[in-house]
Structures are given as structure tokens and as C-alpha cells.
Amino acid sequence: MASKPPPPSPAHLLRTHGAAIKALAFSDDNERLYSGDADGTVAVTNTRTLRPVAVWKAHTDGLLGIQEWDGQIVTHGRDNKLHVWQRVQEPAAALGNSAAPLGLQTPQLCYSMDVNALNYCRFSLLPLAGASCTKECHALIAVPNLVESSFADVWTLPSRKRMHAAIGKGGRPDVPSLDGRSTNSTGIIMSMHLYETTHPHTSGRTILRLLCGYENGAVTCWGYTRTDKETSIEGIGWDALWNVRLHVESVMAMAVSRDNSFALTISADHLIGRYDIKTIEEDNADADTACTAHRTKHPGNASIDIHHDGRVCAVGGWDGKIRLYSTKSLKSLGTLEYHRTSCQAVVFARPYPASGAEGSTNTDEADDEMDEGDKVERGRWLAAGGQDQRVSLWTLMDFGGSREK
Template sequence: MATLPPAQPTAILRGHRAQVHSAVFMRLERTAEGATMTADTRLATGDSDGYVVLWDLAIVRARAVWRAHQNSILGMAAWDDDQQLVTHGRDHRLVVWQVGVADEARSSTVLPLDDESASAASKTPGSSATRPQPWMVHVLEVNTMNFCAFAWSGLVGSVAAVTAVTGSDSTSTDVATTGPAPRQRLVAVPNTLTLEAADIYHLPSQRRINTIKLGTKEGMIMAMALFYAPSDENTLILIAAFENGVVVLATLAQGADGPAIILYRAQPHSQPILSLDVSPDRTYFLTSAADAVIAKHPIRLPKVAQKEKAPATEAPKASHPPPPPSNNKPVSLLSAALAKEASTSSSSRVPPASKAAPPPPVEVETQPLATINTKHAGQQGLRIRDDGRLFATAGWDARVRVYAAQTMKEVAVLKWHQTGCFAVAFAPVVRPESTADGNDKKAIEGAPSNAVATTPGAASSSGTSLVSRANNRREVSVKERRLRHAVTAHWLAVGSKDGKISLWDIF
């Protein structure tokens, strides 16, 4: 049986002179069905020198380059609705940048690699000192003594800690005088003093509203996730992965500033956990570590015991006063009246309600849903694609492995880099309606390990108008073909220690 040739990346992005630690696709179009790629979609990458590069996927060139931090970048995230990029650096700062299309016009496009060569040739300081930066929306001073990147979530409702300081509900504003209320968000980072504790900050107030201790001797927090439960939008869930391989899931039932209740605690790993990611439907999450194990963990909230209404008890029928004792002693009129009153009051008295029993203690789950031994130690940067069908890991052995999320079987191994890989990012999937029902699921799980498939068909109606026009008429220019491919491709971006980013079009 003939074997397929090794898969090759669609493009290689060269520009970082340091190892790439983080990557994320941003500036997406939000619809009722979720996020879709648009013609101005960007890939943001951050390196260990603190530089951020925004890549245009249509022309495979940099649109904006700036130095976001004075030290290594731990993590990045995109707040797409507001065209904002969040960077978390080891210089103890978390910064929210405004990076819209208009902001790119005044940004530098000189890559760090080119800047270094120019500086070495001229023997003068590089242009990075005068490189313009995007607008800083928020700057938060946080702890970055360890290697844990931040976690974030939008805020549902209001926070009592912020309300107490401001004296009013932080979500309510006078539209006539101050305009629409700024978007509120929650940011979780490791605590500065206690290794096993996490701090939750509120933006835009930049106040620490809660400190949650999730362990005793687990070591440093290595990865975190923060989101609301799918079944209860008022229940905030915090997941923390520790240095000793322990994973803890806790809920904050009374809001972001309420007490934490641990629902899940397991130790499927024997080495420090390097990354975790939550499924799109928020029913499970995955972890990878320095060992060869990948674990799938449940996200289950305890069922609230609904109080069954007891049937209304019928009032006991009034009974006649008992006849006086049949003895020969005479009974006075006063004794007979008192006996009648006592009988009437006892017959109409309702039995006292029993005291409500305290809620039973929550049983902590300790078993993951599944674990696999990949026999390849050191897999990090784990990410799940937005359709929930695939997840990928970046390996220290310079290979990127793609797995089927349901079966956790390895379906592809991508090899191009010669040094270890650190970051993985999936672009939102734009699928035609014919494959949206999941009929091609078996094709993914049964694909050979070296197969890479391009996106079939055209983009959905939620894409850009350029794609819809291209479907109705013949494409007449190379530019339109590039834009269409940039929107419809199932991109997988891989950042490596060599400072290069490989772009793969898979499944």
C-alpha cells in the first residue's frame, strides 16, 4: 500500500528573532452561530523578547509590529468584539491593546529580525526604541513570577466589591451623559504570595475582587481557565493546573467575588501541567503536561435538589371534648370549661415544621473521563478547535500532533520545524452548510496520520461579501483568490523555538 508523502505547511512566517511563545487568531466576525473569519483576519504572535507581530494572512506579511513587554510574553488573547489584543508578559504587566484596522496605519512593519540586522550593520540602537505602540486601553500590574498565563472571561451581572467602592452598580450608567457602559471583564492570574492561590481582577476598574486558594502543597499554578457554566450563567468556573500534576475545578456560586466550592480534583499527570483548554460546549477540558499523558476532565455542576412541595395537610377535624371521666366524683363547671378549651386548641394546632436540614457536602470528583499515553513527553500549547472536533499540541520534539477530540486518537503528525514547538493556534472554521451536520466526522478520525486536507466548498454566508461574490462569479484576480483562501482555509498556526511560524491548512 502506497504511503502519502509527508505533509508540508502552506506558508512559513519569518520575522521573530526569539522563540515564539504564543499565537492567536483575532479580529473575527461574530454571528449568531459563533465566530467566523473575515478578510481582515490577523494572526498575532508573541516571542520571548516581548515583541508582538500582527500577520495578514492574505498577503502573508506583517501589518503591525511593536514591543509589548520588556520580557517574555506568557500568553495572549483576542477580545474580538472590540478589536483588542491582550498580552501578558513576565515584566509583571498585563496590557490591553487597541489594534483595529485604523490603528495599523500608524504602526511599524519592520520585523524584529530585520531590525536586529539593521542595528548590527549600523552599530546604532535599533528602531525598536522609537517603534510606535498601539493605544493602551488597560494596564494591569500582576504577578508573573511563574510561567502561568492569564485567564479571562466576560462579566455577567455586577461585582459587589466594585459596587461597594463606587457606591452604585458598576453596570449602570447614564447613557445621556456618559454614553454606553464600557465592557466589563474578569482576569485571573496566580497570586503573588501564595503559590496555590489565584487572584481575580475586574476591568475596567483594575481592582482585585477575589483571592481563591485551591490547594495546599500542589506547587505553582501552571495553567488556568475562567468561564461561566453553560447551564447557569451566574456560576463562574475557575480551573487551575498545578506543578505536581493536580487539576482543580472550583465554582463561585455567588459571583466572581463569592466563596469557592471545589467540585473536581484529580492527578492524572506525574509531571508539571503545561497547558489546558476548555471545549467549546464547556462540558469537558483537556490537559497536557511534561509527561506523555493527555487527560480529559469532566465539567459537571452538582444537581440542585429541588424542594418538593409537600401536599397540603388536611386540617384535622375538630373533635368533641372528651367526656368527663366516669367516676362518681362531681365535676365543676370551671373544670369542664377548661377541658373544652384545651381540647379545641390541641385539635387546631398545626404540627411544627421540621427544621431544614443543612445542604449535604458536595462530593468532589477525582476521576478524569479519559487519559491517553501518547509516549511523547513534553506536549504543550494544547488548543481545541472551535467546532470541537480536533485538538492539537506543540511538542518539544519539534512535532505538532493533531487528535480527534471525541476518541482522543492521533490523526495527524505535522513535522517541519527542527527545534521544539511551543505554541498552537486554530482559526475559526468556516464550513459550507452541507458539512455542518457533522457527516464528515468519520473522515477525520479515519484519516492517515500524515494527511492534510484543504477546506472543501465555499465559505458560509456569515463570511465576508468578497467570498459570496467569488462564489457567484469567476475569480479574476490573484488577490481575490488569496483573500478567499485566507478566509476559508482551516488554519493551524505553530510557533517554534526557531522564531518561525508555520501555517498549515488541515481537515
């Protein structure tokens, strides 16, 4: 009788931090991995050498979120601060194979914002392009309201002007509870995602949407419906387009596909919520039928991310295990075991475009240190961070994302 193959092991382990890992993010080109811990320390790791190029105390309390954007780094902490830092420029020696020790850098702070971090809800950044991008507004950023954690605000960056205030105050949804009684108490916002969608009646125009996961297990999609004003106060002009409650516990984390066609949520319960945003918006489908709760055998989940091809998701559990699922059927695709305590952050690397890469005119000498196969392999990485203060890097198989439908 053939023996079972050995369980997969991490391809790499990073031990830069001295506290539980709370946030992870890859740069768009996969060259850098950002990690933040419960003490407020942020590390930037070169993914070629797997050495840190910057480690600094970004916040006085734990990290909620990190993201590289427009040559800068956005960090969000439990200290009620959101900082924007200048991205570090890596020394030339860091790109080679030199074993010489390199001095760690500290990024320059560009500007900061006071935010409300009571509810552990990280920011949601929406970079702007084309005519929407102006000198004062390169991106929109959504955060919990400064006063009331059940509402949301949208600010402009880098000007830091509040564009929309108290989203959710002007039209709270009536979400039925699991026992059939009606209640307006959604509780505080636990997770949010800001995005744009095409205006249904005006060509070339977009409208804002804000997807919010709440303390009572509900998810609501808010839409800004006014056309006469670009700003709002007291939630005026923001309507609840749909709302569904799939979880029996608070929404712990939410992930949205890159094309904003669907979202997934996890909680302390054993459910994974799936929300078919595209079907609701384009086909006017009923949200109660387009959103479904999938039962798993594993309660207690802390983190989730969706692969860029939209086919696979990773869920980090309180037991330290990372479980992979099909995003369409939520069928289990496997389990990764290394962390012994809660896995509180998971993130997929960006797939490397292997097709069409030949004949590239990129003459960067640093590219000589990593061949095509290495870049493809790095594009299949999954990073996970646990309370054990370690970051594990896994090289995943191709689940079929490269196949054309």
C-alpha cells in the same frame, strides 16, 4: 508496491520574529494572527497578505499570552505586566495586492496592570454580555495572585478592580499523591480557565468557575458558591468542587472546549488528561471516573489547543512535532513535522461558516480579494510557533467537524 505519499508541509511560513515564539492567537474573524516571542516582541500579521501590519516591543521579557478582545489587544508578559492596547487599524493598501512597502504600526497603550508572572501562567479572559456587562466591567480576567502563586485573583476590565482575591486559599483540596500518601501541596498554578455556568437553582443566573492546573499535576475546579456577595477576599466563598491528579509531572498547558464541556491537559510526561466537565456538573458523576489519563508514545509536550468543533486537538511537542488527536478517544490522527526544536504555541483558526454564506449582504470591498473558497481554507488553518523563531501555518483536512450528529 505503491510508495507512501510525501509528508505534509506548511502552507505558509512567517519569519517576523528574532526570538522563540511563545504565544499565538487568531482574531475571531481570522483576519489577524497575533504572535509573541521570548524577547517581548508582538507581531500582528494580516492573514490575507501574510504581511505584518504591526510589530512592537510590548514587554521587556517573554510573552505568556495574547488575545484580541473588544477592539483591543491583551498581552501578558514575564515582566509582571499585563497590557491592554488599542487594536491597530490596517491601512487600505494592506488589504489589496499592492507590493508597495507599508509602514509598521505601534498600537496605543490603553492601560496596564501589575501581575505575578513567576509561574509562566497566562491570563484567562471572560468577556461579559447582557446585564453582566457594565461601564466598569466589560470582562473578568483571572491571573495568579500577586503574592502567592498557588492562588488566583479575578479582576474587572477596564476598571481593574479586584473582584475575587486568593482563590484556593479558603478551601485547598486534599489530593492523594501517586504513592498513596495524602498531601495539600498542589504547588503553583500552571494554567487556568475562567468560565460561567448556569445556576442549578436560579433561572437566569450564572455562577463563576475557575479551572486550575497545578505544579503537582493536579487539576481543580473552583466554584464561587456565595450568593450574598459579588466579591470575595482570602478565597472565602470559593469551594473545590472536584479535583483530580492525572499527571506525574506539572501541568504544562490546558485547553478547554468552547462550550466548556471538557478540558485537556498536557505535561512533560506522555499523558494527555481529559476532564469531562459537563458530565461532572450536569450528571453529578464522580470526577475520578469522568476524568481519564490517556497514554501516548510521546513524552515532553509544551502546548495544546482544541479545534472549535471540539473534535480535534493539536499538541506541540518538545521535539518540534505537532500531533493531532481525536478529543473523544485521544486516537492519533496524524503528525505535522517542520520545527526542529520545541513547539511552544499552537492555535486553530475559526472555522468559516461556508453553509449559509451565500447571499451575504457584506459589501466590504476587501472581501473581493478573498473568495469563499479562500475563507473556508483559511478557516482550516493551524498555526504553530517554535523555538526556531518561525510560525508555521498548516491547512488541515476536514476531520468530519461539519457533519451533523
